[in-house]
Amino acid sequence: PSTLSEVSKVPGVVTGLAWTSVGGDILFIESILSKGKGTLTMTGNLGNVMKESATIALEYIKAHYEELGISAEDLENKNIHVHVPEGATPKDGPSAGIAMLTSMVSSYKNKSVKPHLAMTGEITLRGKVLPVGGIKEKLLAATRAGIKEVILCEANRKDVEEINKDYLKHLKVNYVSKMSEVVDLAIV
Amino acid sequence: PSTLSEVSKVPGVVTGLAWTSVGGDILFIESILSKGKGTLTMTGNLGNVMKESATIALEYIKAHYEELGISAEDLENKNIHVHVPEGATPKDGPSAGIAMLTSMVSSYKNKSVKPHLAMTGEITLRGKVLPVGGIKEKLLAATRAGIKEVILCEANRKDVEEINKDYLKHLKVNYVSKMSEVVDLAIV
Amino acid sequence: PSTLSEVSKVPGVVTGLAWTSVGGDILFIESILSKGKGTLTMTGNLGNVMKESATIALEYIKAHYEELGISAEDLENKNIHVHVPEGATPKDGPSAGIAMLTSMVSSYKNKSVKPHLAMTGEITLRGKVLPVGGIKEKLLAATRAGIKEVILCEANRKDVEEINKDYLKHLKVNYVSKMSEVVDLAIV
Amino acid sequence: PSTLSEVSKVPGVVTGLAWTSVGGDILFIESILSKGKGTLTMTGNLGNVMKESATIALEYIKAHYEELGISAEDLENKNIHVHVPEGATPKDGPSAGIAMLTSMVSSYKNKSVKPHLAMTGEITLRGKVLPVGGIKEKLLAATRAGIKEVILCEANRKDVEEINKDYLKHLKVNYVSKMSEVVDLAIV
Amino acid sequence: PSTLSEVSKVPGVVTGLAWTSVGGDILFIESILSKGKGTLTMTGNLGNVMKESATIALEYIKAHYEELGISAEDLENKNIHVHVPEGATPKDGPSAGIAMLTSMVSSYKNKSVKPHLAMTGEITLRGKVLPVGGIKEKLLAATRAGIKEVILCEANRKDVEEINKDYLKHLKVNYVSKMSEVVDLAIV
């Protein structure tokens, strides 16, 4: 759909996958830089665990900015704001972690994310990607929304293999175990 | 009515549309600059989601001040205060987002907003306008209050089309999908 | 009574009108300056909405100090403290707004407020005065306390007209719609 | 008793009168200066209203340091800490206000307070002393503790006159209406 | 026991006496200095009243550092951290006050505390020691733990005299009324 294609041109915008009480859904993670002192602001009616994901992502970036090709000066002289739209809906949990990291890297590098791509996975400080729940519901929501390709944790492969293959025939699934793989797949 | 005409001369004042338990209502968003260090203060008995809308609006402005024709110096050396009158009434939700953005741009540019205009819509960090609820109740409240023109999200068009046309015959409805369109329509 | 006459000589002291569960009452708003960096402190067991009134009043002053004849240096180099006596009684609501504004202007200008005068009304950031509730109870309390003159919002005129005229024959009622009118009437 | 005589030699120590669910009691207000930047710290398991009394007292002192004979340099370059002993007992209410003010003035002037003196009364920012409750219970507790002289608000005179004179024959009662009178009576 | 002897060599470690729902117990107060700006940090699952004791102790030290033989430079250029081990157990109340003061003085002077000594008592800002509860249970716990000597408030003497003398025959009890006596007894 046009909504998703349009998205892909703006740096800082990443499609995540959410698992709610009424099924799977896609959500967007947006980030933006402004002149400042390196502070992080978060909005979107986020719970504490989801806010922690953004903190972890930024700390990881600060410790690995060179490999990521991010300017040390931008980290020091720009503020970063992360927002997850639809403010009326409370959001929580760690599964947006890799999408938040990707959104921030995209903003700092001023490069947009690959179109029609979505992702879900927890991040850890040492750069690992951890598995998350609700994989079946999330992938069905992704296909409904026109997503062509997803990034999941290697440890979620078993959850995908349990799903009827017909449902996923137009969806490419990438399995990763490290953050660096996520960034390589998403920002091209 | 004279109240609304008078409003239109003061920069920073924008008419929003609210949807409460007792029907639709208009509300005003006011903003004002003072000498300072770029801080944002919010008053008016606002809930957290509504405060987040003001934060998002300011971050968007800081990232796009050049296109908006706002001075970088004002962003750095002025504080901005956003108030939503009638302090006795708690207010929340994301639907005042585009009115908050418009109020702030109006204050920074020191240009008043078009008279007899009201607006409702959620804002996102990347500049999109999202649909909101209670469209029918909000538009009836707008006409009762003498509003001649409204700005809504394109995705709310279907909600307007369900309303009896007679009720809206003196109301011009503008549909937008990006913040820049809101600013272009409201500050002339 | 001597209490009220005495009050009138001290800058920063204004008589407000409150509406409580046991009827109307007068209350005092006090403010005081001290050497500092322009911070605002509030005491008197105040609820959040009443604290917001003080914040709005100070922001209005900072944006309009020239018209008000207030020194920019005092705004920057003095702290202002606002207190509402009788700390044992919790106080809230927006109706002390114009009294707070008047108290602060009186302190910054080091000019006392007109004696035997009381006021009640909500303030907005753009300088409007909004109507408040409990007008009948407040005016009866004012006359009992020896008040000779009150300031009310123009939109409260209808509430006064419903009161038996005999009760108010020794009370002059001023109706205003803008903050600047309040200041002109109160600080002479 | 020796406890009270000993107290009178240390600047910053003032005897207050409390009214609790089990009757009247005396309490001590202590304050102390240390090198710093003018900050105020409060301990003693104090409720918000009692903390506000300390804030009001310090603001009053900052605005009237010259009349009080306090050095502007000490206000800027010393921190002040106010403590009310017996940390296990929660304490609240405004009636320790004049004792807090007196304790602070005593510390800043490095002059001890008159021995065998106790006091109770609310303070306001403009220097007024307001009446408080529990006068009978407080005065009986004072005589039991060996207090010879008390300071009360003029408006509490009627409460004293209702007490059997025999109970108070060894107690001198001073009535005041302004803070400056309190300081003149207590610090000699 | 070896645990207690070992303790006595490390500056900043003091044995306190606690009174819990299951009887008396000993607890340790530890403090440590690090390069900094004079800030105080507290850990050990402490309630507000116990945290206040640490604040009072530090303020007392700042006001009396000369008599205590503590360097003004250390107070300004070192942070102090106070910890009460066994983080799983919530702790509160004022009775650790004199142990906290002694621990801090021991750290600032870099001198260890006398071995086999324990103490319990509330501190006040003017240097008084106040009595505390649970004396019998605390002293029995002290003897069980191999403590040879304790410091108590003079006003707790009556509580000791009610205890069967046989229980205390290997315990030396020191009674004090001022902080300076505590420090003189504990740091030799």
Place this chain on the structure above:
Amino acid sequence: PSTLSEVSKVPGVVTGLAWTSVGGDILFIESILSKGKGTLTMTGNLGNVMKESATIALEYIKAHYEELGISAEDLENKNIHVHVPEGATPKDGPSAGIAMLTSMVSSYKNKSVKPHLAMTGEITLRGKVLPVGGIKEKLLAATRAGIKEVILCEANRKDVEEINKDYLKHLKVNYVSKMSEVVDLAIV
């Protein structure tokens, strides 16, 4: 298993042992440095007691950096972030203390921790290691996860001796009483 071998190459990663309502489990403590001013950030859905463990660990390091071979400059000019993965699970208690200390030392020294090693124990500010609960459940979880060697408090030796020796035959158990022993065993 490969997960654990892989872990051992990254400085700042330590395996801890947790005791939950559903039995024992391993958990990872991660820490990472970034350019900054010596601040400590903690994530991982941690309770207050667990956060206090990180604070104690950092204070201990700041007071003993020389013995630990850590650069004073890194302590001042680097921020440290401590994370405990699996953000969806709330975590609390003091038993991760020695793992947190080890993780931080590993990060500051940029040396990885010995592979196949896990640890559990409370830390105190003076460098002692205290015993913790759930030893049997924790050791069984460790062996299940492929751990070859653990570090426990000396005072937990009795808990190990109660476990059937067959269960532990492939597990080396080290008993310590001081933090310095933990660091010597873990970072080689």
